[in-house]
Amino acid sequence: MPLFDFSGKNAVITGAGSGIGKSIALLFSQQGAQVCIIDIHQDSAQDTVDEIRRQGGEAQCFACNVANQQEVFSTIHKIKQEIGDIHILVNNAGIAHVGNLENTSEADFERIVNVNIKGVYNMLYAVVPQMKNQGGGVILNMASVAALVGIADRFAYSMSKGAVISMTLSVAKDYLPYHIRCNSISPARVHTPFVDGFIAKNYVGKEKEVFEKLSQSQPIGRMGKPEEVAALALFLCSDEAGFITGCDYPIDGGFVKLNS
Template sequence: MFRLEGKTAVITGAGSGIGKAVALLFARQGAEVHVVDLNDEACRSTVVEIESENGKAVAQVCNVTNQQEVKNTFEKIGKIDVLVNSAGVAHIGNVENTSEADFDRVYQVNVKGVYNCLQAAVSMMKQQGKGVILNLASIANNVGLPDRFAYSMSKGAVYAMTLSVARDYIKEGVRCNCISPARVHTPFVDGFLAQNYPGQEKEMYEKLSKTQPIGRMAKSEEVAHLILYLCSDEASFITGCDYPIDGGFIKLNN
């Protein structure tokens, strides 16, 4: 089950974190994976890891905020069966202390970047008469999180874009869903703790982990397995849905 032989998958933000975990898993399941990332070194590192397991991967260094660059990259790939929009940035702050520059940066990557990839991929999938898209939303588009104004804005937009694409292209055979993770242990989390809590990383990691009722952060691989299911033929009846993967955060954290 959940095999992806003969499918071409494009994963943005695949140089690290959730995107990398998805790229590795998809390759193990037989897909030809196009590893899209702004960071050339990280991009190629993921490809090398996939190839070390005899998987098929191609590095595509691309800035998702640049529409023409995205179009050129996707046209070069030529065929896209699966798109996973995983590229994203975070920001901490409320509406008062979020600067215009910070707001624009989050918007450019998390909203416009997803839009650019959707626009480029949907036209190709429409011509093929089939395709699957999975967007990375967040629990932030389901509940109010403190000091996450710009980030919540961006993920709410991702959720809305998911519903819109699912509705507009259902008759063209294009499925579009999103998932809403809670905290996931990625290199970003480790970097954030090192920068903001030097010497207290372990203590703060435990504190953040316990904000999930399940008592820990998710692993990138756990998120990747949900994404695999939603992008597989076994999930062919699912479109226009948001799937929380949150350790009970939305329903049990009260």
């Protein structure tokens, strides 16, 4: 059998309309998975589906706000009815916030909690019982190096990603007897359209300078690529990683261990 064969597996990936989630969806499809994309942005999700289908893969998209539990329940029920068992869940959907404690408003805080924490909880709450009943499954949560080290002006975001790692450990521990593995990935800065948009919006006329500064904050001297994160996700969700659960994997160009 070839390595990393996802043939016959159904993978649900949240926030796969762009960036890291899109790269994960494309790679999983290339390895044979049927991909179900859950995204609040229907148009971008459909673009990912169209690209997968052009490459000969199978994919569907479902418009859903992961922060809304009833929408999540309805969407997962629809996937179960139309596609079948969910073998892989990737909780990738998330939003960012720049600010320290004093300039993080209650509205900012609640927005981050609703998507980055409650959104992950909602997906786990809907999918884990199905995996339990079907005899197992694999879950991968997207955390961040912001959960592992202090990063200036990332108070709410760091808090939310710390919660993601804690949920990962809890689910991994509680569902060992049911053959459900659960891990997380903690990327440093990854070059996505979001990064380009953030720089263009906040640093007009200094785009190149700021991009270089952000790139050099990783000791390796550049930002990560979405495809590199996708490759790690592929491994952790594969049968080849069957002995791995309850772990967080920094993919950070040396950011956590080599910055000084």
